[in-house]
Amino acid sequence: MRRARAFLAALALGLLAATAGQAHEVRPAYLEIHQDAPERFVVTWKQPIMGDVAIRLEPRLSNDWLNRPPAEDFISPAYRIRTWRIAKANPQALAGQTLRVDGLERTITDVLVSVRLVDGRAFDTILKADAPTVRLSLARRAGLAVAAYFRLGVEHILTGVDHLMFVLGLLLLVGIGWRLVKAITAFTVAHSLTLAASAVGLARVPSAVVEALVALSIVFVASELMNARRGQGGITARWPWLIAFAFGLLHGFAFAGALAEVGLPRDAVPAALFLFNVGVEAGQLLFVAGAILTILALRPLRLRLSVRLDRLGQALAPYAIGSFAAFWFIERAAAAFA
Structure with a gap:
């Protein structure tokens, strides 16, 4: 003993x-893409901050939606939150697109990704420092990516x-x-x-x-x-x-x-x-x-x-x-x- x-x-x-x-200080960031009408999407990016300090992270979509200035950009007590509103978009504009978070490879932060379409299709995953890029696959119906949230729980306690x-x-x-x-x-x-x-x-x-x-x-x-x-x-x-x-x-x-x-x-x-x-x-x-x-x-x-x-x-x-x-x-x- x-x-x-x-x-x-x-x-x-x-x-x-x-x-x-x-x-x-490994709180995850969060990116949500929500289709609230056939030709309208809302993209929300939440990045954890500590006071005035924030890791330099930039979400990028290969269809250039996030290259424009956000419609909203404000600081909450724990997060910087940016919102893009995409109007008159092709309903298939997300299928097969690539999402990347620049700067993620230099951190120990994870990024939770959630995509929801009006027809019920959905996509959930986690981006990590060693895998900051993902191709959006929207074949499945809405539901949880079991492995993603289970894995986040394991990593949260171990870190x-x-x-x-x-x-x-x-x-x-x-x-x-x-x-x-x-x-x-x-x-x-x-x-x-x-x-x-x-x-x-x-x-x-x-x-x-x-x-x-x-x-x-x-x-x-x-x-x-x-x-x-x-x-x-x-x-x-x-x-x-x-x-x-x-x-x-x-x-x-x-x-x-x-x-x-x-x-x-x-x-x-x-x-x-x-x-x-x-x-x-x-x-x-x-x-x-x-x-x-x-x-x-x-x-x-x-x-x-x-x-x-x-x-x-x-x-x-x-x-x-x-x-x-x-x-x-x-x-x-x-x-x-x-």
Whole structure:
């Protein structure tokens, strides 16, 4: 168990060092093409911003629709939103066209793409840094691109350092066993509930407030790690499932906000959130399984750490997790009040 905790402590430090400061600055951009009449289209581009800072991204269509100035261009608290209104367009003007987002290859941002035509045909996909171009295929009827939203959920959790830090903090506290299973299950049930509540509009919490509270939850887990190291078992050590459930509710609102703020098609939001939630859970289990399998693989090698190094790793991990989480909390709280 000592070696397992030492490994998890090292994993925490490595994960933080490799991705320090990123947290969830991987919010997706969103491009929607909606045909609201036989010869009329509306193109909406939503790009995440932080204050006055925005990554330089430019959507391009091979039919030159987006080369003209937008009809609307404004800044919301979290996004820059541009709208093009295309009148007297050929109803087949989109079929086979190429969509590209210039600058995407230099980012870690994804772009959700949604196309809806009046005859029921639709197209959904995700553009990524290594694949910033797509050919619009409009053969299928309206519905969700299951793989697209599932994949986004997986990637959202695996690139969400703050959420992974919370899960890793639970691992450090309870170790490998049934207590971990109960804690992860409680976390899953909780964030699924708030995702569902958000999907049907029963609950709404400002995203900036949620992100600040998520960071605060990690600070709490870090403080519990320090108490456990001193031999003072806190509430998380005694009832990890209870804390996992309570903070899982917050994390669920954060997961929902990652899609809800983007502005998914109205008829697709509940199903998209469900698929996204399944992807989040798959990514979370992949992360936990990866950590556990690595520990089990190291055991036959009889990897030996000195007592001093073991203690150093266990001491540094809660300080590192708590420091980064405190920074995120201050940054996000300032943004919420702003």
